[in-house]
Amino acid sequence: MTGPRIVLVGPMGVGKSTVGALLAELLGTDYRDTDADIVAAQGREISDIFVQDGEPYFRELERAAVRAALAGHEGVLALGGGAILDEGTRALLAAHPVVYLSMDVEEAVRRTGLNVARPLLAVNPRKQWRELMDARRHLYEEVARAVVATDGRTPEEVARAVLDAL
Numbered sequence: 399m400t401g402p403r404i405v406l407v408g409p410m411g412v413g414k415s416t417v418g419a420l421l422a423e424l425l426g427t428d429y430r431d432t433d434a435d436i437v438a439a440q441g442r443e444i445s446d447i448f449v450q451d452g453e454p455y456f457r458e459l460e461r462a463a464v465r466a467a468l469a470g471h472e473g474v475l476a477l478g479g480g481a482i483l484d485e486g487t488r489a490l491l492a493a494h495p496v497v498y499l500s501m502d503v504e505e506a507v508r509r510t511g512l513n514v515a516r517p518l519l520a521v522n523p524r525k526q527w528r529e530l531m532d533a534r535r536h537l538y539e540e541v542a543r544a545v546v547a548t549d550g551r552t553p554e555e556v557a558r559a560v561l562d563a564l
């Protein structure tokens with residue numbers, strides 16, 4: 399079937415864009431991510447879409463962006479960290495080579511810290527990370543063909559592990 403060679407899912411800050419770009423280089427193909435597609439199409443930042451129109455509206459835009467990218471891109475694709483929350487988006491991912499990049503909560507806090515540009519983590523990052531991971535872990539696992547843990551690994555090591563896992 400046509401479509402992306404690899405689809406990366408996982409929480410924000412796990413390294414989807416860094417690893418995705420590396421994978422694209424290793425495979426001699428292009429990297430694309432649906433967050434960037436949405437920002438380009440909307441002409442505004444994702445945090446503005448959340449504030450101005452709310453998360454449900456963003457998830458609709460995201461589902462459309464994922465559908466378009468799965469149909470039109472044959473390289474490496476990364477999805478936003480919350481894309482798997484939407485049932486319709488999860489259904490679109492069936493039959494695609496989806497890899498879940500995982501990290502534990504302490505690693506997440508270390509990597510993203512108090513990054514207020516990420517709207518879902520503005521206050522009490524450790525508690526919010528724990529809740530976010532508890533709510534999402536099973537959904538990442540549901541859509542993924544392979545899980546690659548990133549804790550303590552460099553992006554190069556993660557990229558190799560992704561190739562080995564598929």
Ligand code: S3P
Pocket residue numbers: 408409410411414433444445477478479480481516517518
């Ligand atoms: C989100 C993750 C972000 C972006 C939006 C919502 C989430 O993507 O789509 O801010 O719900 O986890 P990244 O995972 O690329 O940061």
